Amino acid sequence: MKNRIRTREERNAMIRTLTATAAALALTTVPALAELKIGSIVELSGPGAAAGTNFRDGVRMGFEEINADGGVLGEPVAITEYDSQTDPQVSRAMVQKAIDDGVVAITGTVFSSSTVVNMLVAKQAGIPQFTGSEAPSITGMGNPYIFRTAFGSQKGVPKMAKYMAEEMGVKKVAVVWANTEFGKGGHESFLKEAEAHGFEIVADLPTEQAQTDFSADVVKLKGIQADAAFVYLTEEESARFLREARKQGVTLPLVGETTLIGHKVIELAGDAANGAMGHVGLTPDANIPAMTEMVEKFKAKFNYTPDHNAIKGYTAAYTLKCVAEMVGEADSQAIADKMHGLTLTVAECPGVLMDVSWDETGEMSRESFFVEVQDGKQVVKAILPPN
Missing domain, CATH: 3.40.50.2300 (Response regulator)
Structure with missing residues (x-):
């Protein structure tokens, strides 16, 4: 069979097609911009949904601000959210899924009954976990990868x-x-x-x-x-x-x-x-400029007043950012190691809102407040020192 003689227009069309194909193939070989993966595992349904949603939104806002300011070590943060359904066994499965998805750290859960179960999975994988739970047993089990976002009861x-x-x-x-x-x-x-x-x-x-x-x-x-x-x-x-x-x-x-x-x-x-x-431990009604600013930004973004769980989530995001930058790498083990015995001040890490310390067990210490509810607001009656 004789080859058909192509017109100039046909030859140009073929060249354009081959050029586009080559360009597409070239793009697939260019590595995408690296992302720091964080797993946000909280109670988005079930009896813990109110607390979990607040925590989730605090984490979201924190990392959105961090990304807008250049990310962590120049890399954007990618958050994947997982619903624990306020069920300990579901939360355990979600932690494992987050680990399978390649997260560097985990934020959550809030309910202690879930955290005491799922933190063992994160521990086995060597993934630092920033929990909103307050049961004393959580930091009393010798887990070097668990860290509070508010001190325990x-x-x-x-x-x-x-x-x-x-x-x-x-x-x-x-x-x-x-x-x-x-x-x-x-x-x-x-x-x-x-x-x-x-x-x-x-x-x-x-x-x-x-x-x-x-x-x-x-x-x-x-x-x-x-x-x-x-x-x-x-x-x-x-x-x-x-x-x-x-x-x-x-x-x-x-x-x-x-x-x-x-x-x-x-x-x-x-x-x-x-x-x-x-x-x-935390109140949006405290007369602390950094806290007040965070609360106003949160209200503008989500159209509701944040509670202590939202502040926990927000400070977890900034703790991760600051610690990763202190160690110079977004490495799970390096972050966990640095957290033990660490103090972060507002001067060096403004997003934590108040000066805060962690001991060798991952327990937190900082100032807190005694309040009374008056006319629908928390009125601070006393500032209580760290213990």
């Missing part, structure tokens, strides 16, 4: 109990607590402090995770002669409890940790949250 509860004894004159206390990994940690910490301060425990009322009806618990509380009640429940449970307490006319001072008087609780409980008081 074993550090917060002593501050709160000291204030109750010295400033409120409390002698008799009723205790209402969630019978979960999270609740057990706070309960045990409070009983230890109650003994140290000479509190008489006049009632001990355990509840269940995601409990919806607190009417019977409040009835019991009303029949008890006490100076105050220590309430240690999750945000959603606390809101239900406060509404029921208001409905039944409880006048007893209700004192707790962040999960009793956090902004999500205030939003859910409405006026029923007024008068509740307690210790918070």
Whole structure:
């Protein structure tokens, strides 16, 4: 068969096609810009969704700011989000998936019952994990890859109990607590402090995770002669409890940790949250310029007021950035090694918002606050020193 003689137009069209093909092949051989992969594993559904969404949004905003400022060590940060569904075993699977996806570090989870399970997977893989959980057991298990974004209840509860004894004159206390990994940690910490301060425990009322009806618990509380009640429940449970307490006319001072008087609780409980008081490691209402700026940016971006979980997520992002740049590489082991015994100041790492330290177990230490809810806001009554 004779070759057909092509016209000039046909020859030019063939040249253009071959040129485009060669260019496409060349592009596939050019390496893409490297990305620092972070796994954000939080409670986006289930009973922990309020806390998890706040934490997730804090992480998002932090890394978006970091990327806008050039990333980490000149590389952009890529965040992949995984829903733990507030289920410990699902969270474990999500941590493994994040590791399989090649993450350098993990942020989350928030619920302690999930973290005590999933952190073992991250530990085995040598991946540093920045958790929002507060159960004492988390930093008591000898895991060199776990780091808090807010100190555990074993550090917060002593501050709160000291204030109750010295400033409120409390002698008799009723205790209402969630019978979960999270609740057990706070309960045990409070009983230890109650003994140290000479509190008489006049009632001990355990509840269940995601409990919806607190009417019977409040009835019991009303029949008890006490100076105050220590309430240690999750945000959603606390809101239900406060509404029921208001409905039944409880006048007893209700004192707790962040999960009793956090902004999500205030939003859910409405006026029923007024008068509740307690210790918070972080509050958007603190008169700290860096905190105020972060809160205003968050509100503008997400159209809601961040709670302590959002601040935890935000500071986790900046902690990762600053530590990676201190060691000079986005290496999981180097980051974990540097975190032990580390202090970050606002002067050197503004995104952490407050000067903060971590000990050899990954436990955190910094100033915190005792607040009372007034007119839907946390009013700072005292600044409490690090311990």
